[in-house]
Amino acid sequence: MSDVTAEGLTAALRHADPALSRFNPLKRILVHDDFNSGTHGWIELLGNYDGRGNLDTVDDHMRDFRPPQLSSCNFFDVGTHGAMSGTYALKVATRPVAGHTGVAIRRLTMAGRGRVQFETYLTFKSEAHSAENQAAVKAGGGEWDANFHPSENQFGAFTVATDICDGVRYHCVARYLNTGLDNAPRREWVYPTVPEPTPREHFEGKIKLPPTADFTAPEPDHWKPFGGPQELCYNEVPTKVNWHYLRWVIDTGTRSNVELQLNDTVYDMRDVPVPPYDEEYGSLQNLLNFYVSVRTHTDVRNFLYLDSVLISVDW
Amino acid sequence: MRQSLTAVLERNRTLSGEFATEPYEVAWAAEARWFVRTLERSGAGARLKVTTQVSPDGLHWCDLEPEREVAGELETWTSAEFGGWLRLKGTVDPGGAPAEGTGGPASVKVMIYLALKS
Numbered sequence: 001m002s003d004v005t006a007e008g009l010t011a012a013l014r015h016a017d018p019a020l021s022r023f024n025p026l027k028r029i030l031v032h033d034d035f036n037s038g039t040h041g042w043i044e045l046l047g048n049y050d051g052r053g054n055l056d057t058v059d060d061h062m063r064d065f066r067p068p069q070l071s072s073c074n075f076f077d078v079g080t081h082g083a084m085s086g087t088y089a090l091k092v093a094t095r096p097v098a099g100h101t102g103v104a105i106r107r108l109t110m111a112g113r114g115r116v117q118f119e120t121y122l123t124f125k126s127e128a129h130s131a132e133n134q135a136a137v138k139a140g141g142g143e144w145d146a147n148f149h150p151s152e153n154q155f156g157a158f159t160v161a162t163d164i165c166d167g168v169r170y171h172c173v174a175r176y177l178n179t180g181l182d183n184a185p186r187r188e189w190v191y192p193t194v195p196e197p198t199p200r201e202h203f204e205g206k207i208k209l210p211p212t213a214d215f216t217a218p219e220p221d222h223w224k225p226f227g228g229p230q231e232l233c234y235n236e237v238p239t240k241v242n243w244h245y246l247r248w249v250i251d252t253g254t255r256s257n258v259e260l261q262l263n264d265t266v267y268d269m270r271d272v273p274v275p276p277y278d279e280e281y282g283s284l285q286n287l288l289n290f291y292v293s294v295r296t297h298t299d300v301r302n303f304l305y306l307d308s309v310l311i312s313v314d315w
Numbered sequence: 316m317r318q319s320l321t322a323v324l325e326r327n328r329t330l331s332g333e334f335a336t337e338p339y340e341v342a343w344a345a346e347a348r349w350f351v352r353t354l355e356r357s358g359a360g361a362r363l364k365v366t367t368q369v370s371p372d373g374l375h376w377c378d379l380e381p382e383r384e385v386a387g388e389l390e391t392w393t394s395a396e397f398g399g400w401l402r403l404k405g406t407v408d409p410g411g412a413p414a415e416g417t418g419g420p421a422s423v424k425v426m427i428y429l430a431l432k433s
Contacts, residue, residue, distance in 0.1 A: 038318045046326075055327035067322040069340045074399050076372035080342070088343060095337060130374035301337075 019085070023119045024247065025312035030108065033309040035070060036086035040309075042068050045103040045291060048199040059202050061213040065103035065293075068092050071305060075239035076128055084121050084243040084307035092304045094296040096133055099212025102304070105291040110166070112315030113253040118160060118290055119310045121243040124178070126154040127301040128238040139298040140183030151238040153183050156297035158304045159216065160248055163196075163291065164255070165284035169277040171196055172250040173216060174260050174269070176232070181220060181297050188229045189260065189267065192217035195277045214295065227260070227267035243307055252288070318343065318433040323426065324403075327354065330363070331422035335404045338373040342399040344431035349392055349403070351385045355424040360410035362386075363423045370400040378404075401429065 014020045019034060033040035047062025049055055055063070071091035073081035083089040092102040128151065129135040140154040161173040177186045194217050201207045209218055217223060233242045249258035249269075255276065257269035290311065294304035324336045341347060353363065363385040368376040379394060379401075394401060409421040 039320060044323070058327075063327065066337065067324065067339075069322070070320070070343050071340045072342045072399065074340065074342065074372060076374050080399075091340065093337065128374065132374065132376075 019308070020310070022121070022245075023310040025119070025310055026115060026117050026314045027312070028315065029310060029312045031106065031309060031311035033090075033106075034086070035083065035090040035306065035308060036088045039068060039070065039090060042090055042104045042106050044068065045105045059199055059209065060211045061209040061215050062199070064095070064211065065101060066093055066095070068104040073241050073305060076130075077239050081239070081241045083305075089305040089307050092292060092294050094294055094302045096127070096296070096299050096301045097212060098139065098296060098298050099214070101212075101215060101293050101295045102302075103215075103291055103293040105289055106309075106311075108288040108290070108311070109286040110164075110252060110288045111286075112313065113166070115249055115251050115258060115314040116288070117312050118246075118248045119312075120160075120246050121307040122158070122246055123241050123243055123305045124155055124158050124232075124234075124294065125238050125241070125303045125305070126151045126296070127303070133300065135300045138300050140179065140300070147236060149234070149237045151300075152234045153179050153185060154296075154298050154300045155179065155234075155302050156295045159291075159293040159295070160246065161216065161291050161293070162250065163287060163289040164252060165281055165287040166252065166255070167280070167285070168255065169195075169279075169281050169284060169287070170255050170274050171216075172257050172274050174248060174257075175216075175223065176230075176262075177223070177225075179297055183297055186229075187231055188225045189227050190223040190225050191257075191272050192222055193224055193273065193275060194222045195275045198277070198279070200279065216293070226269065226272050230262060230265055232262070241305070319431065320344075321428055321430045324429055325425055325427040327424065327426065329355075329422050329424045330405070331357075331407045331420045333404075333406050335368075335376075336402045336427060338370065339401055339429060340373070340399060341397060341401050341429075341431055343433055346432040347394045347397055347401060348430045349394065350389065350426075350428040350430065351391075352389050352426040352428075353385065353387070353423055354426065357419070357422040358409065361407060361421040361423055362410040363405060363407050363425070365403045365405035367394050368402050368404050369397050370402070371398065373400050376402065376404070403427065
């Protein structure tokens with residue numbers, strides 16, 4: 001009889017569980033969110049406000065990130081598509097306004113330092129045309145050739161990111177830039193070279209961003225590509241859903257990126273910089289937030305769907 | 316245990332003229348209750364009227380209920396047998412009295428909540 005180790009037994013039990021065997025977790029699972037059973041702490045991000053709850057004091061670019069939805073992936077042509085497992089996925093949706101961003105955030109803290117892994121199965125879509133939304137004639141729309149669907153170039157970007165503070169505040173960020181602001185295909189991964197603008201900078205009169213500013217890094221030049229282009233599976237029309245595996249590892253011991261996997265492609269991210277904040281922060285010790293965002297570059301709603309999420313750590 | 320979720324479909328938002336809230340998926344829910352908090356009105360006569368709408372796909376909409384006026388600071392009602400999608404369509408009009416202040420269109424600043432339960 002072969003030796004049975006605790007690690008081997010744990011791995012075998014996880015592989016025997018259909019809900020977990022699709023993931024490849026590190027030693028300790030912090031979060032396993034199956035959106036068939038609710039939103040699991042994923043909530044709309046909102047900027048900061050004053051002591052009287054006056055929401056007028058929220059920065060313009062951080063006041064309308066939209067509530068996430070439990071979506072059955074319901075479409076005009078085929079009805080309920082459903083999620084990868086079960087009926088429901090978490091959907092983050094933009095408004096039909098160029099530059100608008102939808103953001104859902106998950107708030108944790110750190111009980112140690114080391115590698116942290118975020119895994120999900122996701123899909124992304126722009127909204128199908130209707131008489132009301134007129135998507136087909138909005139920027140980015142084009143000719144249909146019975147294979148490529150013009151709605152694919154009306155999807156801007158989705159982002160997986162963190163907000164971490166161990167005394168130093170920093171964000172690890174990976175964005176799939178499907179199209180540029182001109183709606184031309186980019187199909188590549190990018191990272192921000194500057195820290196996120198803060199409400200304090202606005203409060204002190206240093207910066208004021210418009211409602212549709214890119215809150216993670218406002219200037220297009222602040223984003224740099226890494227790893228080379230990658231084609232994903234949009235599957236020709238805006239109403240077919242194919243789930244993509246995403247695995248992203250960071251290290252909170254070294255405040256660094258480690259690697260990103262999207263389907264069968266693994267990107268070494270150890271040399272992708274993580275810009276720290278200059279400013280020190282109170283009441284954020286051991287902050288470990290994850291967020292996902294979706295950003296439209298045209299006046300058409302963009303959607304990011306997560307079937308399920310697993311966050312694991314090696315501490 | 317039943318599931319519950321409150322979505323803030325409009326937060327501190329100033330509405331004027333014709334508007335519709337963003338489509339919201341509610342297929343999982345058995346109960347839906349709307350709350351509309353009116354934070355400010357541009358003038359005493361500014362009137363907010365809304366109609367609950369449903370949709371088969373989030374793209375095409377029809378009325379579920381008759382139009383109602385939201386006159387109080389906090390008003391609530393329920394919607395039933397709503398299928399997969401809900402939104403509010405509405406209008407803000409001066410109600411016969413001109414808007415005070417800038418002379419701009421009649422407006423109301425609102426919080427719109429959709430409280431859902433399985």
